[in-house]
Amino acid sequence: GKTANEIVTGIENGEIRALYLVGADPITDYPNAARWERALRKCEFVAAQDIFLSPSASLAHCVFPACSYAEKDGTMTNIEHRVQRIRQAIPPLEPTMPDWCILEAVAGEMGSSMGYYHVQDVFQEITETIPLYKGLSFDTLPEDGVILDPKHIPRRRDPEKSLFSFAPVRTREEPSTLAERYPFELMVTSSMYHFGSITTRSANILKLCPHGYAELNKKDAEDHGLSDGDVIKIESPVGSIETPVRVVERFPQGLIFVPVHFPELGVYRLFDENTNVCRAKISKKVSEENGVRP
Template sequence: MTNPIQDVAGADFIFAIGTNTTESHPIIGLQVKKAVRGGSTLVVADPRKTEVAELAKVHLQIKSGSDIALLNGMANVIIAEDLYNKEFVAERTEDFEAFKAAVEKYTPEYVEGITGIAAASLREVARGYARVKNATILYTMGITQHICGTHNVFAVANLSMLCGHIGKPNSGVNPLRGQNNVQGACDMGALPAVLTGYQGVGLDDVRARFASAWGLESLPAKPGITVGEMLEGASHGTIKGMYIMGENPVLSDPDANHVVHALDKLDFLVVQDIFLTETAQLADVVLPAASFAEKDGTFSNTERRVQRVRKAVEPVGEARPDWQILCQVATAMGYPMNYASPADIMKEIASLTPSYGGISYERLEQGGIQWPCPNPEHPGTPVLHVGKFSRGMGKFNPVEYVAPAEMPDEQYPLVLSTGRRHFHYHTGTMTMRTGALEVYYGTEYLEINSADAAKLVICDGDKVKVSSRRGSVELSARITDVVPEGLVFTSFHFPEVAINRLTNPARDSIAKIPEFKVCAVKVEKTA
């Protein structure tokens, strides 16, 4: 997020696109509700009529995957009606002319044909976003899990720069991240092309600095491969060994049958986890890890706030904290790694990472710190891009609408979209074992519109089989107007409803994110 979570409540206008905020990020949802109670305008763009959509002044129930058309359409209106922030565009941005030319064809009438949103509604929302003092954009995987995910994000950024709603409080471009430390895992360089703090592995001076700190002659310069490419490599035999820590790709990745096949082909698979997950069951060696309650450390949240995790109880059985296991594996491979505590590891991180330079366990005792925090005296940075973007000028990246990779056809006439439920989390490894959450919400269902259900002669509660070109699952149908005609929805939490057997592994060409939000399916009644 460019801005803190608390800022959301202070925005005059909230544009939530592709985020089921109150269900997937309930506490950020409270900020949205607070803003609405205080008189702010909430606009939600989502194919589903979610709880947060019900709270909105305007719900833009767009067709799945039509986000770029919508966002470019808003920009078209704002430019055509001369509502954009000329001072901001002139002083802080570049390539505006190219952007202006690109959005010219996205008139509200043209956009209506792609998104299904009435031209008048689009105009109203565009004017609303442009005219207020502070507007914020919230988004999650509804924006990113598309073959054009990166371009969707560019379109969001373009809109915010066009109106100057960035680099100041109560505004910004705010992706709400879905996992406790997904921000931190990225910050720490658990990515193929960067080391900590997004320092590129291709840069000689960066590699030299890390090699020297790590006591090595050199480090590999060639960027690595992404998760999808790893699984491809495994199935083709170019990847022979994998080490998986605390992830469950068998349930979380698209085209699950293919994932299992790929992992099965490995010569050697190590899985380090707290449970024998569906992925761990395929491993040659499973290493038992400590849970968050059994170790010290830090997580970085979606607003870049680094916060302490504290050990409350001893690890169960012989389980060990992941950091200790990793040190022991390195040592066993002839590279001694010794740290007295996670605080010591953080000292090393801070010494190699400019944005974490001022972060230490001593300081974190006083509360979380938002990076960039370059030195021990620096208070942290709640709002990014104040006065100047991190790259200098804000660059408009013109983008064009493209249709999802797999659209419904005669054989597979419905669109399947997947997401989260309020009572569960990710692949259910934790939330199915709480003695509470799975008791209250124990079975998954398929949301289907009454019009589609009528065509298929499906009644509420009927068992149905949902199939795509890649696989099928069975579950109960729930007839609801949360989904429009033509769309069905379910979550990926339940191992017995492994919906990712169906999803499309087509990926965004830049970020390599799979298109979980759109694939073509058919639904049949089974009983």
């Protein structure tokens, strides 16, 4: 398959004319959000399969509403290689369907049914095509799951050699003028309370972290005349956003942190490469009417 960057490039040059998004929201989750938005608008046909109407799904020509994990049966394999059952807790909301049902229906309409009539059929095909799952049965998986046989798990290192190997890290050289015009490094990653953007739809979690923000070192805030709660404008060479600031002492100077979870903030509009760090500058947002901060 293609990487995300190869996909967006393929749409731009006309190589890819149709795109099917399954639980993916590249405008929110991938760097260079503006580029992805342009690509989705250009693509001749975009289908989206998701549990919410994400910013990317809102640009799709066709949207298939999918069930959440609480509304369907299935299995999951975690990083421990433990295979466990997912059991339906509540009936699906109309007109949502489990992902495998949607894919089977689409395949059927295209004249190429995959022969899935029950979720067990999907798991059966997994056990027949992936040696790691051979011998497992959907109906007999125990409550605590089954850990896959490690003899069949591909190893990424030679057990006879050292546990770790090290490689030099190549740093990206930037023009000195860029650092002068954009003196801060902007870092985006997850906050303590959220996972992806789905948790921003939880009323209880939003009580802990209700909206996007930027964390800034206390000395940097003082140098820019900023107080906790001020709205700031963050600009990079390719875009800008506005967000409240949180002044913290534990942060190193010269660094801004913004969580990635809030689609309305659009933090990835500040990035033009597949990285979670870029150069930025900040300024206090002032009222257009009277010149004072909100």
